[in-house]
Amino acid sequence: DGGITQSPKYLFRKEGQNVTLSCEQNLNHDAMYWYRQDPGQGLRLIYYSQIVNDFQKGDIAEGYSVSREKKESFPLTVTSAQKNPTAFYLCASSRPGTGNLDEQYFGPGTRLTVT
């Protein structure tokens, strides 16, 4: 089945540790995105990548890093510099272009808790 997978579903870390969240897609989409959601809020864009080996900061990139070495994969690292890392993290992908091609599809998310 085509889709977007994120792992793990739940992640617990101690303060001061870096943690990497996985996002994989087999939809052959060029663009991938990371969003953060806090309780009762909408999603906010962290980083996005429109092509392999290239990525751009979103609205809240501080304390996060990404890589895009393969088309299928866009891992997100939450570093110890992120002041409030506990949140729900969602990955998305799309195939930018005209018409419906830039519709974004989302993975199931990873709930990160840092104590």
Added chain:
Amino acid sequence: GIQVEQSPPDLILQEGANSTLRCNFSDSVNNLQWFHQNPWGQLINLFYIPSGTKQNGRLSATTVATERYSLLYISSSQTTDSGVYFCAVDMAASKLTFGTGTRLQVTL
């Protein structure tokens, strides 16, 4: 940046009732999507609708781009419709900006 406002913030319906959710945005957009977030957090695509009207079963949506708003209609609501409905827009580069959502609870 672009502002996205959704109303109402909360809505409680009895099963079988109809409802209209509204999304206002502050600038011209290339893309507008409606999502349903289920209780497990999964975002489910409902409509890609930068303009015009679309229907899918009991759901329909209308976007009036010139007046910068979109409406999501839910007819004959069911308990499985409960959750949070998000409107999201993008102006360029496919970067979605989300509203804060409408939380819908459908009761028996």
